Amino acid sequence: MAKMSKIILTDTTLRDGNHTVSHQFSPDDVAKVALGLQGAGIDLIEIGHGDGLTGSSINYGFSKYDDFSTIKAAAEVLTTSKLTVLLLPGIGTVKALEQAHKYGAKAVRVATHVTEADVSAQHIKAAKEMGLFTVGFLMMSHMTDVDRLVEEALKMESYGADVVYVTDSAGAMVPSQVAEKVAALKNNLKVPIGHHAHNNLGCAIANNLAAIDAGATYVDSSLMGLGAGAGNTSTETLIAVLNKMKHDHRGDLYKAMDVSKDILVPILESKGLHLSTNHDSMMLGYAGVYSSFLLHSRRASERFDVDVRDILLELGKRKVVGGQEDWIIDIAHGLSTR
Amino acid sequence: MAKMSKIILTDTTLRDGNHTVSHQFSPDDVAKVALGLQGAGIDLIEIGHGDGLTGSSINYGFSKYDDFSTIKAAAEVLTTSKLTVLLLPGIGTVKALEQAHKYGAKAVRVATHVTEADVSAQHIKAAKEMGLFTVGFLMMSHMTDVDRLVEEALKMESYGADVVYVTDSAGAMVPSQVAEKVAALKNNLKVPIGHHAHNNLGCAIANNLAAIDAGATYVDSSLMGLGAGAGNTSTETLIAVLNKMKHDHRGDLYKAMDVSKDILVPILESKGLHLSTNHDSMMLGYAGVYSSFLLHSRRASERFDVDVRDILLELGKRKVVGGQEDWIIDIAHGLSTR
The missing domain is CATH 1.10.8.60 (Helicase, Ruva Protein; domain 3)
Structure with missing residues (x-):
């Protein structure tokens, strides 16, 4: 149990949630939401195409605005929260990461399929050399057993990752499964462990809690749960539940709710998406x-x-x-x- | 851990979900949905006003159809599933329960505030005398500590309840809290333990799983999660998760999905409610x-x-x-x- 460790919050409304709006968040949208999230105490704010840097393509859907204009817009407002980008080796390149860094990114999550951590070596090393806070992101973590997961996570750690995530890209896990995987990484890695949930089986928040109880200190969420598939853990509900369980974190419940209600909902409306907060x-x-x-x-x-x-x-x-x-x-x- | 015990499913679409349609499910709606749920292997099917027998009132909202016409409609189609009603002493009476029994109810859930099990004595005893399968339902279970909860549950057991439920009426609990409460009842009662969840904190399904891991064998859900507040556990997602965890139960995933999509959604549409399945x-x-x-x-x-x-x-x-x-x-x- 690591209940009293500080929980570091990453909000991915402007990246995973970008899937929900077909990657149409504008630089102005990004600046407004990012500023609000910073005010609500979110530690890392991830922005960009849903499939990461240079994800804009015929395969993954074109962004309306290029990566660097949105990174620049976020960088101009973020002071205390870390501006974060996602990089999928094969889609994004080290060169794109250099650009992102130049425009103000302070952190990167380098994401590979759970059995392919090898392909992240070059990108994680390059990110560290740029001085970026670097997260290893093991996607589709449900697809492999605990031993293999540990093996892949150790690779990312050896390349220099500052944190390694158990990423449940398909929302295919239940709390006991998340707990088992996180505990194994916690026991075998020196770096902090994170968890990124999707809500396909209605377990996103409970999976985050199970991850924290098993030793994770980094968890992801997005305002109103915006994200691919059934969406992510909702940032505002996550903060409520963390408060309820007396976990230490920097999130502010009312402010996070207000960003959703006063900033995000109008942006979604302007794009023809009529979603209600819960x-x-x-x-x-x-x-x-x-x-x-x-x-x-x-x-x-x-x-x-x-x-x-x-x-x-x-x-x-x-x-x-x-x-x-x-x-x-x-x-x-x-x-x-x- | 009681993983291999058979899990008994109670669907409350036609009772808790009745809140969502302002208690307007017609006898025809009830018959169609109940028949579908029976086909999907649901063990107990609860119907009626959201606040139980004779809940139709100026305080709780009027039903469009009286309790007994809907009970009769369900009774005509149900053979293998138990037709269940809810009774809140103070709102519903023993006399109303006798009527419900006469029209075909086979089971009743007698519900009180968690600290007021006393008021269920007469109703539980009367229900048992009628030969009804009788469930004690401790509402707002989050509002008291484990010792008091056990004390109240023991009262319901002593009156003759066949099952006692930890009912999270406000959706205020997280999995670890549900587990603690269910385990305490499991250790102190002889009758089976149940759990009724609401999804206000996004934990409904995970709370059911935690309850099962702690020894509960009865869990509630409703199609598409229809119910008061943020709704209940979704029946179809619950079945999916129970399958995934290899729990023994009678639910049929595809059939439950089909009842939502082919029967419930059109009924909701006809009442002006445009909800999508997940x-x-x-x-x-x-x-x-x-x-x-x-x-x-x-x-x-x-x-x-x-x-x-x-x-x-x-x-x-x-x-x-x-x-x-x-x-x-x-x-x-x-x-x-x-």
Whole structure:
């Protein structure tokens, strides 16, 4: 158990989530979302084509904007969060990485199929020479057994990777499987271990938690869970769950929710994508209050001009149950006079 | 670990999912969905107003059809699956339960707030006297500690409950918390233990798995996850995950998917609710293949008139990776000549 280790958050809304918008995030979109994520305490912010540097192609879909214009836009706003790019050897090149570095990338994730870590040697070494924080990303980790996974991860470590990730690209794993794989890497590698989940089997967040319990200290997520397939772990829900389990991390729940609601949703709307946040139901679970309180709380929020989230949290703390709806007014009034 | 115990499935699409349609499922809707669920191997099928028997009221929202007309409709089609109703003492009465029994209910879940099991005594006893399979349902189980939970569960057992459930009404729990609570009940009760999850924190399915690993043998779900708040565990995804983990159960994955797609979605559409299944991404996770295979597989499915799900499963079995897309045609052709 590594519960008290600091958890390092990587948000991939602007890279894995780029799949959802057919790689059409503009430099302006990227700057706005990246700035918001930085404000919400996200440690690494990954941007770019869904398939990484120079992924824009007939095979993987063309980006609307070139990699370097979006990297430049993000670099101009990021100060405390690390601007990160993805590089799939075979799709992206060392030359492209040099360009990305020149335009402001501070970190790179070098990704290979789980049994092909060899092909990352040159790219990881080059990244380290550029001074980039370098993550080894073992994709489709469900496709091999623990021994082989360890072997491949050790290769990435030997090339110089600062972190190695168990990446569940197809969302094919359940928590016990993630725990087994992460624990094996934790026992055999010196560098920190990360986990990137997809939600195809509805297990993304629980897989992240299982990874953390097994010793991972790096986890990925994206706002509203935006990403390929069934999407990633939702950043806002991940932060809520990490708070609930008292894990140490830099994420700010309300700010992450606000980036989704106030910045990302309008951007998606402008591209014709009408997605809703799950914030209402998530806050009910986070506060631990029954759904019938929501409507009353929202009315009280408007009447007393207090954040409905604060009302719900206070209801949860006081363990209010059905039949005690009149407490909501008291709580809202109390919050408004603080 | 109780991995090899048979898992008993309860589907609550027609009760908890009734919240999603403002309690407007008609007797005809109920009959069609219930018959489909029975065909998909669901052991218990819960129907009725979201808040249980005689829940139809100004407080909880009026049902469009009375409880007994829907019970009668379900009873006419159910032979192997148990027709189940929900009873919240204080909302529903013993008299209403007698009526439900008369119209064909074979099981009842008697639900109280987690600290108020006392109020279920009379109802559980009456249910047992009627010969109903009787489940004790401890709602908002996150709101109390393990000792108190055990105390309340023991009360329900003493009244005659055949099963006692840890019910996470607000979706406020994560897997480790569910595991702790279920294990405590398992260690202290003689009757089987169940778990009902909500997905507010994105943990519903993983919570069910954690419950099973801790000894639960009854789990709840609903088609497409339909239910209050963020909804329940999705029945089809639950079956996929149980298959993946080689748990013994009666659920049929393809049939459950077909009930959602062919029966439930059109019913929801007719009520103005446009929800999509998550079946494509779920099958990718289940098969363990990358999302870029989907489009190719769907084309091959049409060309060779084979189920796209079978193609994806075969791709997963053969551990096909990116660049081997030409195998899809071979596989589809092979399946078509079987």
